[in-house]
Amino acid sequence: MKKYNIAIIGATGLVGSTFIKVMQEYNIEVNNLYLYASSNSEGKIINYLGKDYMVHDLANAIFNNVDFALFSAGASISKEYAPKFRDQGAIVIDNSSYWRMDDNCPLIVPEINFNDFKGNNNLIANPNCSTIQSVLPLYYLDKEFNIKRVTYTTYQAVAGSGMKGINDLKNTKEGKPSSFYPYDISKTCIPEIDSFLENHYTKEEIKMVNETKKILHKDIPIAATCIRVPVETSHGVVIQAEFEKEVNIDSALNALYNQAGIKVIDDIKNHGYPVSTIATGNDFVYVGRMRKDLSCDNGLIFYTVADNVRKGAASNAVQIMLKIMKDME
Ligand SMILES: NC(=O)c1ccc[n+]([C@@H]2O[C@H](COP(=O)([O-])OP(=O)(O)OC[C@H]3O[C@@H](n4cnc5c(N)ncnc54)[C@H](OP(=O)(O)O)[C@@H]3O)[C@@H](O)[C@H]2O)c1
Known part of the structure; x- marks a missing residue:
């Protein structure tokens, strides 16, 4: 080249x-x-x-x-x-x-x-790190089943805050006081990423909403809750999505197997699902814990994990x- x-x-x-x-x-x-x-x-x-x-x-x-x-x-x-x-x-x-x-x-x-x-x-x-690992599986599912609505809940690693976040987790684990997050991140999850807006969402949450629509070229209802967790690298996102077409666990996983950028890990009998330690250091978006959403007709709930500093x-x-x-x- x-x-x-x-x-x-x-x-x-x-x-x-x-x-x-x-x-x-x-x-x-x-x-x-x-x-x-x-x-x-x-x-x-x-x-x-x-x-x-x-x-x-x-x-x-x-x-x-x-x-x-x-x-x-x-x-x-x-x-x-x-x-x-x-x-x-x-x-x-x-x-x-x-x-x-x-x-x-x-x-x-x-x-x-x-x-x-x-x-x-x-x-x-x-795009935002959490957006990237969310839109990639949604894109493949949308092609098959046509998405109507999405809700995200994130579990975001401290590496998402750069070196300041990593250092705050390390220091608080050693018993030193927090210098970056508003609470001791070594001991708690923190439901505040970026600043709060008038509507009580955070900027990070609204980034996920707006960026998903822009990338997928779809103006659908989306909501997000973003939470910082005491993990060094690789974010997790729970995605609840409702579709126009009928969908089940097998058809959803079949739409994701062998797709560019995705690795499916869904072997619950053997504790097979995405975790941060699997994702860290490589460029795949891992998808698993695929279930039907019991609260609506054509809905799925699943979990994605990706290295936020790399693919994110x-x-x-x-x-x-x-x-x-x-x-x-
Ligand atoms: N961390 C993530 O997972 C992630 C994911 C997606 C997007 N981002 C975005 O990527 C950007 C950097 O994030 P990061 O996590 O890499 O942060 P970081 O570890 O704090 O690094 C910040 C970088 O910016 C440089 N910098 C700071 N002030 C500067 C200035 N006035 N002029 C020139 N360079 C300056 C720093 O240089 P010095 O070392 O000299 O201070 C350092 O190289 C942010 O916009 C962040 O939102 C981060």
């Missing part, structure tokens, strides 16, 4: 360092690699495929001569800098929430709606970039 000039913005963070890891696993050779973070990281050295690269302060970045810019430095940085890279010719893939609901920015899960990238805006948004963030973005590179060959 042709070698490109790639910039990583937020290269020292949890998602940024996972971009670098995943790109090496996918053996993406680069022409130039530009690594940016805050001024605190100026001069740090990061190795990529055997060569050392220095991290620079984003404030001194040059924006030209970049083919792909992968952003994971927070919404305000994406707001300010993503257009600067894009306007100088880069294709930007942004992991923050800032551009996701912008009508001009495609919001992409590559297995589902890569065609939403028309190549004319060049600023692509990567870095790997999804790298997969988008790889698809574009292949299209450009």
Whole structure:
């Protein structure tokens, strides 16, 4: 494959360092690699495929001569800098929430709606981590049974808050006081992710609602409850979905077996179901605990688990970039 000039913005963070890891696993050779973070990281050295690269302060970045810019430095940085890279010719893939609901920015899960990238805006948004692992099984089920309504309940790992979340879990486990979450995350689940809105939902919950509709191109009723749990990596999501067509456990699982990006684990006699320790470190969305929803006619309840830093963030973005590179060959 042709070698490109790639910039990583937020290269020292949890998602940024996972971009670098995943790109090496996918053996993406680069022409130039530009690594940016805050001024605190100026001069740090990061190795990529055997060569050392220095991290620079984003404030001194040059924006030209970049083919792909992968952003994971927070919404305000994406707001300010993503257009600067894009306007100088880069294709930007942004992991923050800032551009996701912008009508001009495609919001992409590559297995589902890569065609939403028309190549004319060049600023692509990567969905929220919990959204990605929810919409992928829903997309395959929707094709067979036509979704009418969805309710999500998430069990989100502390890695979803970046290094601050991981450090707070580690410190509170060692008996130190909480410095990031409002309660001791080592001892309790916390039903508050991102800030509260007027309607008493959190921003994270409304992100899941709006992003699901945008990715699936469906304006259906959706509600979500998002909960932080004392797990380091890999989110779980319980999905209750109602369909137009008749559905049962076997037909639902058959619609999911062998689909791109999905692994079904549903062997309840042998404790076979998705758990975080299975998902962490790889790029699949695991699906299991498939049941009929007893509260309606054509409903299902099931559980998905995925590595929120990989398929929920870095790997999804790298997969988008790889698809574009292949299209450009
Ligand atoms: N964690 C997840 O599972 C996940 C999933 C999906 C999306 N995201 C999104 O990805 C983004 C990063 O999340 P994360 O979990 O990787 O956070 P993180 O571990 O806290 O990393 C933040 C990164 O941003 C850099 N940064 C901070 N302020 C900066 C500035 N003024 N200029 C340039 N760089 C700056 C940091 O550099 P320094 O090291 O120099 O401070 C670091 O590289 C967020 O928008 C988050 O919402 C995260």
